[in-house]
Amino acid sequence: MASSHDGESSYFSYLDVFLLGVFILVLFLIVRKFRRRARGDDERVKKLQINPVIKQISSPVYSSSLSTSGSFIDKMKTRKKRVLILYGSQTGTGEEFSNRLAKDSSRLGLPAMTFDPEDCTDWDDLTRVGQEVEGSLVIFVMATYGEGDPTDNAQEFFDWLKETTDNLQGLKYTVFGLGNKTYEHYNEMGRYVDQRLEELGGERIYVRGEGDDDGNIEEDFITWKEGLWPEVMQYFKIDSSQATAVGREYEFSLHTEISTDEVFTGEPNRLGSYKNQKVPYNSKNPFLAPVTVIRELHKGGDRSCMHIELDITGSKLSYVAGDHVAIFPMNDPQQVERIGELLGIDLDSVFSLTNVDPEATKPHPFPCPTNKKLGATLLFFGCRNCAHDYLYQEELEEYESKGILSGLYVAFSREQIQFCRFVSRKEVWELIEGQGFFYVCGDARNMARDVQNTLLSIIKEHGGKTETEATEYIKKLQKRGRYLQDVWS
Numbered sequence: 470m471a472s473s474h475d476g477e478s479s480y481f482s483y484l485d486v487f488l489l490g491v492f493i494l495v496l497f498l499i500v501r502k503f504r505r506r507a508r509g510d511d512e513r514v515k516k517l518q519i520n521p522v523i524k525q526i527s528s529p530v531y532s533s534s535l536s537t538s539g540s541f542i543d544k545m546k547t548r549k550k551r552v553l554i555l556y557g558s559q560t561g562t563g564e565e566f567s568n569r570l571a572k573d574s575s576r577l578g579l580p581a582m583t584f585d586p587e588d589c590t591d592w593d594d595l596t597r598v599g600q601e602v603e604g605s606l607v608i609f610v611m612a613t614y615g616e617g618d619p620t621d622n623a624q625e626f627f628d629w630l631k632e633t634t635d636n637l638q639g640l641k642y643t644v645f646g647l648g649n650k651t652y653e654h655y656n657e658m659g660r661y662v663d664q665r666l667e668e669l670g671g672e673r674i675y676v677r678g679e680g681d682d683d684g685n686i687e688e689d690f691i692t693w694k695e696g697l698w699p700e701v702m703q704y705f706k707i708d709s710s711q712a713t714a715v716g717r718e719y720e721f722s723l724h725t726e727i728s729t730d731e732v733f734t735g736e737p738n739r740l741g742s743y744k745n746q747k748v749p750y751n752s753k754n755p756f757l758a759p760v761t762v763i764r765e766l767h768k769g770g771d772r773s774c775m776h777i778e779l780d781i782t783g784s785k786l787s788y789v790a791g792d793h794v795a796i797f798p799m800n801d802p803q804q805v806e807r808i809g810e811l812l813g814i815d816l817d818s819v820f821s822l823t824n825v826d827p828e829a830t831k832p833h834p835f836p837c838p839t840n841k842k843l844g845a846t847l848l849f850f851g852c853r854n855c856a857h858d859y860l861y862q863e864e865l866e867e868y869e870s871k872g873i874l875s876g877l878y879v880a881f882s883r884e885q886i887q888f889c890r891f892v893s894r895k896e897v898w899e900l901i902e903g904q905g906f907f908y909v910c911g912d913a914r915n916m917a918r919d920v921q922n923t924l925l926s927i928i929k930e931h932g933g934k935t936e937t938e939a940t941e942y943i944k945k946l947q948k949r950g951r952y953l954q955d956v957w958s
């Protein structure tokens with residue numbers, strides 16, 4: 470077992486170095502292309518050509534979720550997979566971990582595929598997979614959100630799991646949960662799935678792992694999977710000599726003659742899409758929006774927060790809260806040139822990389838807020854220093870003077886003389902009782918907890934409730950979506 474691990478690490482370091490080299494080379498080529506075009510050096514530009522070629526891949530190393538909707542048992546059978554990795558992921562960490570598990574597994578002689586639970590049409594598959602796919606294993610990679618809730622793509626699976634009384638005997642499984650210890654409901658999804666599968670008769674063949682995003686989730690994952698594979702190999706009585714090295718994820722080919730029209734200069738999808746902008750725009754066909762306003766929001770100190778306005782006129786794009794804007798940066802050509810020299814790479818080489826990993830899609834990270842007519846609206850804003858950090862001061866004060874905000878309460882933690890306006894605790898209680906909503910945004914470690922504790926004491930004081938009743942009251946608000954947090958640490 471030890472020798473197989475040695476082999477594994479040296480293989481990966483070689484692969485990493487190879488891919489890094491190729492990646493750097495691609496960057497050189499793209500940057501040089503831009504630099505030369507800027508100089509009008511057409512003659513030399515002709516030599517700089519990259520043509521990503523899409524080839525038919527006959528036998529992928531492993532399958533991703535893109536082509537696996539429907540019955541996962543059928544897919545496993547037709548593709549001769551033994552390991553299924555089901556992931557509940559919102560922002561992609563769990564999905565990425567799943568892809569890595571699939572690669573490890575395939576390399577060790579257990580062909581694997583990842584599967585997005587959203588694509589599952591019949592959860593009955595889980596009751597049959599143990600019997601119908603010989604020597605199979607299901608790995609659940611589950612992130613927790615909200616109040617211990619599943620990710621959007623795992624919601625249906627979660628609902629099924631809660632309701633079902635099916636017998637899962639024959640199912641061999643293990644779980645890796647993703648979470649963050651600063652949240653009250655730490656890793657609740659991973660824990661629930663693990664415990665529920667066992668209750669229904671599934672057989673856990675390796676202990677659940679937990680990743681803490683507040684610590685080092687990557688390390689947690691690696692430590693867990695290092696123990697996983699020896700256990701799995703032993704369980705399925707697989708000799709480590711059966712482990713097979715798989716081909717690289719990219720095919721590399723050099724070109725000598727190719728037309729400049731076929732050269733990509735950083736476009737994500739359509740050739741020439743940056744020069745020749747066409748609707749409809751999306752992440753694969755981005756609209757290059759000019760920056761029209763750029764200003765620093767801090768008025769002093771060494772912190773920086775920029776207000777940036779982009780002009781999307783003519784793009785037919787609209788912006789809704791939660792949408793993302795991408796930045797298209799360029800490398801310093803001199804540095805690129807220098808690295809090229811140091812690595813002894815011919816920056817005029819023209820080559821293609823062919824990806825043999827099918828790409829996976831990611832779900833939208835956050836649900837967008839709805840638009841409702843507002844009643845009384847109080848805003849509490851806190852920062853360090855009034856003169857430096859009071860972001861959007863003019864705008865907020867204008868909203869208050871126009872009555873858009875019925876109350877603006879600011880506090881500064883690092884002022885010589887502390888000053889702040891106070892709101893009556895009774896007023897807060899009356900707003901909550903009057904079907905009010907609470908939105909908390911900012912630091913999870915201290916601020917969000919302090920806010921919750923303050924609210925708890927208000928509920929006790931003005932609602933006449935005990936500690937337990939007040940805690941229950943807040944939980945109910947959370948369940949009904951009336952106490953919403955967008956907090957981080």
Ligand SMILES: Cc1cc2nc3c(=O)[nH]c(=O)nc-3n(C[C@H](O)[C@H](O)[C@H](O)COP(=O)(O)O)c2cc1C
Nearest residue numbers: 558559560561562563612614615648649652655656
């Ligand atoms: C808005 C939000 C809410 C979260 N809620 C919880 C939670 O209740 N419990 C928990 O353990 N982790 C929570 N997390 C942490 C995530 O589970 C963690 O970052 C995880 O790595 C995300 O995995 P993903 O990228 O696959 O979606 C939350 C993260 C965010 C951004």
